[in-house]
Amino acid sequence: MPNLTKYVTPGRRLCFSEGVTAGPGVYERGEYLYASVVGVVQELAPTTEGEPRVVTVTREKVHSAVPDVGSIITGKVIRMTTKEAVVSIMVVGNMPCKDDFQGIIRSQDVRATEKDKVKIYNSFRLGDIVRAEVISLGDARSYYLSTAKNELGVIYAQSVAGAVMIPISWQEMQCTKTKTMEPRKCAKPDIPLPEK
Structure with a gap:
């Protein structure tokens, strides 16, 4: 798998889809995997031999809305x-x-x-x-x-x-x-x- 960019935005091409599975935050189109959310790319090793690797994009921290006067x-x-x-x-x-x-x-x-x-x-x-x-x-x-x-x-x-x-x-x-x-x-x- 080629070097992945650490931070990605939606639509960013991550890698070829051959031998790799799209995890949360990733979708497959054609022969490539793309990010579907803003976040950090992670590659998870297979748990058993013969399974494909899983690529995910996780959000760093979801900001919460905070009430303010006038909200x-x-x-x-x-x-x-x-x-x-x-x-x-x-x-x-x-x-x-x-x-x-x-x-x-x-x-x-x-x-x-x-x-x-x-x-x-x-x-x-x-x-x-x-x-x-x-x-x-x-x-x-x-x-x-x-x-x-x-x-x-x-x-x-x-x-x-x-x-x-x-x-x-x-x-x-x-x-x-x-x-x-x-x-x-x-x-x-x-x-x-x-x-x-």
Whole structure:
């Protein structure tokens, strides 16, 4: 096998495919092997005699998204109290989080108006997937989040019956199975216009 370049980018030709097998991060096209990811080339010796060598490209370190003030996050409600909902942050912008981050949506940060009338139980439920904005780095354990803008709030929820719910207004979602309504702070629903 010829000398391999240590760092490669997708599409980089690695070697002839004869007597060699493509491993993770490598694909075969014609009589050559190519890198399919950015990373370091490694050649693995066969475990038993007669088996072909395996060429792989491994990523060095996958960068994890880190929430920052102003970031839009997507997360799952994992705990609730009467004054706040605790969210496990899964995605920052369009980048998934590899590390565990938590955020808190306080009752005063649920919506922009009538903040004193907000009840967390009427805005979120355990298991809801929410889109929120990071408004503060918070304390050592959690970021402070807000759903006060129209495009922020619950984007996916399941009803008590276990069916998917669809938003029918800014404050309600309907079960697709039982047609019962449940209160939520919905993220900008597509409300159908009444027919003429």
